[in-house]
Amino acid sequence: MSFLLRRVAFYALTAWAAITINFFIPRLLPGDPVTALLGRMQGRIDSNAEHSLRVLFGLDQDTTLWQQYLDYWGLLLRGDLGLSFTHFPTPVSEIVDQSLPWTVGLVGVATVIAFVIGSLIGTFLGWRRGTWADGLLPVATFFQAVPYFWLGLITIAVLSVNLGWFPSSGSYDRGLVPAFTGEFIGSVVYYGFLPALTVVLSSVAGWVLGMRNMMVTVSSEDYVTVAHAKGLAERQVMLGYAARNAVLPQVSSFALSLGFVVGGTLIMEMVFSYQGIGYTLYQAVSTHDYPLMQGCFLVITLSVLVANMVADLAYALLDPRTRTEDR
Amino acid sequence: MRNQLLFLRNGKVVTGLAILGFFTLLAVLGPWISPYDPNQVSDALLSPPSAAHWLGTDHTGRDILSQIIVGARGVLVVGLVAGVSATVVGVLVGVTAGFVGGVGDESLSALSNMFLVIPQLPLIILIAAQLPSAGGLTVALVIGATGWAWGARVMRAQTLSLRKRDFVEAARANGERTWRLVLAEVLPNLTAVIASGFVGTVTFAVLSQVTLSFIGITPVSEWNWGTILFWAQNNLALQRGAWWWFVPAGACIALLGMALTLVNFGIDEIVNPRLRSTGLHARSLRRRGIRPRVGFTPVVREARS
Secondary structure, eight states: HHHHHHHHHHHHHHHHHHHHHHHHHHHSSSSHHOOOOHTTTTTTHHHHHHHHHHHHHHHOSSSOOOHHHHHHHHHHHHHHHBSSTTTTBBBHHHHHHHHHHHHHHHHHHHHHHHHHHHHHHOOOOOOOOTTGGGHHHHHHHHHHHSSSHHHHHIIIIIIIISSSOOOOOSSOOOSOOOOOOHHHHHHHHHHHHHHHHHHHHHEEEEEHHHHHHHHHHHHTEEEEEEEEHHTTTTTHHHIIIIIHHHHHHHHHHHHHHHHHHHHHHHHHHHTTTTTTHHHHHHHHHHOEEEEEEEHHHHHHHHHHHHHHHHHHHHHHOOHHHHHHOOO | HHHHHHHOOOHHHHHHHHHHHHHHHHHHHHHHHHHSSOOOSOOOTTTTOOSSSEEEEEEEBBBBHHHHHHHHHHHHHHHHHHHHHHHHHHHHHHHHHHHOHHHHHHHHHHHHHHHHOOOOOHHHHHHHHHHOOOOOOHHHHHHHHHHHHHHHHHHHHHHHHHHHHHHHHHHHHHOOOOOOOOIIIOOOGGGGHHHHHHHHHHHHHHHHHHHHHHHOOOOOOOOEEEEEEEHHHHTTTHTTTTTHHHHHHHHHHHHHHHHHHHHHHHHHHHHOOOGGGGGGGGGHHHHHHOOOTTTTOOOOOOOTT
């Protein structure tokens, strides 16, 4: 139990740190882009919304930093992230609300697929090390080194532009009305296939290499030798003894690689014009929509924290040592 | 001497270093050996590879090979600066945390764990997008400032295991000062870990910088491989089927990343001997009559060399 409590405390602390970073970035960096934008919006923006923007970006020079910080928290707790400049006058929270489910779906499905496939291939490669299977390692290295977005460009060029199998952008057929119908879900899967495929392709290599190295290390442990000596079938030793232990570090590194995968997926959305939060962030960056940018970062970070907490929970369930360890 | 030979006998390391050397040469000599000025507009609009333009031209007739050659410098410099700065911070934080222990360790580890969990790319985008001018060096420093945590974590773990070793205890009993213990006893034993952390950070920095250029956050007038992809994407190279515009630049990034990963594998194999035997080829193992088996690490006597 103490393990879980400590983890929860850590994530609470990290969430606080992320929010504080978000508070300080516009205040510490030189330049004051928001004032100019506010000037242009003069008269069109109601005073209440203007006040929240001033608080978010630290334009209230007459209050102390501490007071600004408290005001900032007050806004966040009410779910007020300011107004978007580009989609004026839509609140940032509304835009983020609409785009987040797309990203969560895409990252979630792609990551789970990549994790399962990667760990299976890694198990096999680690078990058969020193044979022809090692020849697959350079391939995995190559895919690990390829930037996500470039792989996205290549798949679009081959599968979408040349072969015409999949649409190159968008997240569902624009002629359909979003609803829980078979047709709409089919369209979402069809449009999401290419982005998901590229995320899987570029993130699977990391799981393969990690699992393989753990298998190599684990397979010389005593319990594996004992399992062999007992005359168990090789398959059973591989999956039930070696892989079962080798997969634990994979789960705990899940948390660390998640941030990386999410970063890659955001870029992927930009390439595919997929209407998730990465594409929103891209639009915000290219139109200098600072409130939207800040909101996107905050929501992305908090979602990653929640996902990490789930991974930690799974780890505690899988590895009984974390539950008994009293530290 | 023998150890150095072992390092160079590793095929992965040699391949990685050769590719790195090639790109370093491009980065140093770039502007002199590129066939054209990368910004020079010509009549050959969007022409496929030919004798005059080996990798074709873009939508305004600029030579793409020249852009790649000149762009190598931008990529490598940012990678190097970000790698060095992140490694320095990582070593400082990690070794201090591992060595002092107690409350200092707890808070420094919590700090680096926080930086590990907060997704870096959105953070870098957020900072770079709000800077008035996000040139190459600025981006490198931002990447360095956010990317040190992984190295710090590894360094701390390694320092913890070294701190209580006999030779450190002996030096401590001799009355050595703490800074000497750290510099002369602990740091030399961290060389491999520091090197592998450095290489890993450079890989990450190259990918991040190229990504930032690709989405147009860094000035598009500074040539690097991401800028080429930015122009290609924004001028519909995909839809026009201009593969020569976006394939070579991406391949260069992948090749550079692969070279760095290969070097890192070599370092890993030196640090972890269990992985080392797999550095030998399957065929050469068979030739020597070694059958790879689960649960045993093949040991090869190499006293002759």
